[in-house]
Amino acid sequence: MKALTNINATSFSDAASAAQQARQQGHAVAFSGGGTDLLQQIKDGTDLADVIINLRSVADGRAIESDGAGVSIGGLVTLTELSEDPLVNSGLSAIAQAAGSVGTPQIRNVGTMAGNVTQRPWCWYYRNGFNCFKAGGDECFSVNGENGQHAIFGGGPSYIVHPSDVAPALVAFDAVFQVTGPNGDREVSAEDFFLLPITNPERENSLVENELLTGVRIPAVSANTVSTYHKIMDREAWTHAEVGVAAVIQRDGNEVQNAKVVLAGVAPIPWRVQAVEDFLAGQQISAAVAREAGEIGVQDAQPLSNNAHKLPMVTSAIEQAILNLAAG
């Protein structure tokens, strides 16, 4: 069995420095939030880390706070805390619902917001030792192989789907991603944080070596904002989204003023469906409008040989999310 060294970081910047130092000494390094994804990856050999920087010993990054300009969510807030927080439940319901939909209570009790957003893909080729793009190779085996759960939007050259439930809800609220590394802190917009495989087929986000996600900042939302997260799974519980949708709407009575609609489980990044957002703006919400929005949601989809079943799922997930919002 391979030997692992555990380093208990005392702060995010301490974690970044420890990672840099270990890499300079020739080690492969990984950060561990709750470890619910990472430890499985180490067992499976998809993460080759021999030094684990443990973030459970870090005191910062554990608060959810509002300061009038918006809400800050620390990277080490657990998914249970996120799903139960009164502030998040009152103004940012889609985030609370997305966090509450993840895996099992045990996973939510230790899994962190940052770990959820930065978890690696669960593609069966990547997780089972194939030398694909994600493993540093130069092929996506799903293209001519088993692609039932792969991307219908934004694929190529890799067709993984982004696995996080929380990330689409954060994107729908225009979250700003807070990052720290050996060179200091930086903030990244939701648009720039996640990377399509055409930009970098090996990574899903713009974090570079030794950088950590320390938290997110959600800009203040207006009082007439409503939101929801609707998730469809291939079994009743304890698994990733086959299709999910985070919808955030500002409305005046029954009229939509502005909408953000972001899909989970269908693309290598949380997938914004701008055509649906444009269609919804100015509409009176009704069953017919919700249905049409769902149909518009798949207009640009490009299914692979075995995943066209996701199209009606996307249509109905968008329709259901909008009906949920109409029902309050």
Ligand SMILES: Cc1cc2nc3c(=O)[nH]c(=O)nc-3n(C[C@H](O)[C@H](O)[C@H](O)COP(=O)(O)OP(=O)(O)OC[C@H]3O[C@@H](n4cnc5c(N)ncnc54)[C@H](O)[C@@H]3O)c2cc1C
């Ligand atoms: C049975 C099962 C079901 C699951 N179901 C779902 C589901 O329905 N929805 C879903 O979204 N996920 C699901 N997951 C995936 C995942 O375990 C959880 O989402 C969890 O939130 C990950 O958080 P963590 O803190 O445990 O991450 P970790 O395992 O600690 O880390 C995950 C990855 O992120 C990196 N990382 C961790 N923290 C940071 C940081 N602060 N900065 C930079 N990188 C970091 C790690 O190095 C690792 O690569 C499931 C997992 C299992 C085993």
